[in-house]
Amino acid sequence: MPLPLIRTRFDAESTAADVLVDVDLTGLRAIVTGASSGLGVETARALTAAGAAVTLAVRNTSAGTAVADVVGRSTGRRPDVRHLDLADRASVAAFVAHWEAPLHLLVNNAGVVSAGLERTAEGRELQFATNHLGHHALANGLRRSLARGAAERDGARIVALSSTAHMRANVDLDDLDFTRSEYDPQIAYARAKTANSLFAVAATRRWADDGIVANAVNPGGIATGLQRNFSAAQKASLEAAEAAGVFAYKTVEQGAATTTVAAVAPEFAHTGGHYLDDCQEAYTVPNDASLADHPHGVKAWALDPDAADRLWRASEELTHPSH
Template structure:
């Protein structure tokens, strides 16, 4: 069987979120952006609001979120963003957010991310990076399924954007020990596993919900200096510096980093198709699981798109979060 051609867009690694939304009217579109009080989430929310979308900033720090909403409104957004509290490491907080949502939802951007320098656990005993970056977003996505289905009906489709990372190339899902209960803890591997999980969420959500008009895609924003790196260990910083020096990536501005998210969120090329991994505003090519990152800086590992792994992860996540 011949593989389908990769989906392409007119945009590149240097395109910005504003470039992609130039002349686009998003009036009437209701969007949620997690982690929108800084970095990529803030820029994604700003770009969407500037084009007329009704954006909810889902944030842990309400004061920081309110300041961002004020900034976006002062910059001329057509609709002032709403601010709502969401701590993805706390399943009770996720449930409160879901319970408080009213009406249709057309776009869910699972942007928030966490990096730890050592082993930390939630009250459930879950490894914190997996719990926050994946399980929190999983519970949020499943909890908002009905709102997305309604949104898909009134706008001819709803979309989920799941932020992954080149880091996914370091690790697939260790189904024998996803919480590092038995293996030695490595924060880089934990982050990598969570980023693979972010991609697999998009694969399985699309399989389950595409018939309802809901599609999900994963994006790699590329190397962007944000608050995400504040907890990096010396080894993590050294690894990042070495990758940059080797030409694996070139740092982008926040505006460029948000571009692939906006492509997945708004471009017609991805309106009715999901389960893809988008890098530099294009669908990425798939590489074998044993491929070296240095040789394929813009590819996606097969394990991050594997349908069996996606189904298995969805089942595990459902069991853990009781969704």
């Protein structure tokens, strides 16, 4: 018998602020990647307002500094700002090398969408490299800090932002960089979002004994800067999904709620490898299920422990300094 789904008192209309009512995060140290715009800003603001010491890990430090100033004025606490380019292995390594404190919460929020094939300086397909590989390397580099944080606060958490888009495609371990097949930016994004969920499965299996759990979240449809690089085909697909009722747009505050649930809700304090949607653990659907029929589920392929293990080992090889 499968375990019952984890339920909370929050839903699709809840905001991050709702989740944090009467929650005191004083003493909690958090990193939020991609916190210079969109969901990352609201996530960082809400955590800071609840008392957390937040670091904005951003590629554009000028934008990050502006966000930190705004958050500081609104909350009375100013987040720290540090440079991080997830598509650049050296940048990830430098961030990790300069992080010395125990860490209680890592929010892998940053993400990119490309309209055509782009590659990193190392030849990796950009969406997979940024959305998955960079976060994989970051979390691995911060593992000891997370373990120290877990010892301080009875657990540490990682939140990986996935997407409904994961339902479009499983990870192709034989062609991670689209060197063998024709490039489709929507499929590339979908594979990366499936990888985000599989990361949560594998990280929890490996690190739970250290008190570290990881969960994946689908924030829902939110109009943010992420859509600025959509192609005409991507925009048309999104409009068709909206018209079909696959999703309805949320506010940024509502979109950040599911992230916040995974980050602080007691229901997810010591359990990981889950996929959350609308502030609840999502139900699993068959891999051949239609997105139109199951807009709030999670494909079985995104929770497959064997696939998660294979992806982890492949990601280790791709992010190892010797490569």
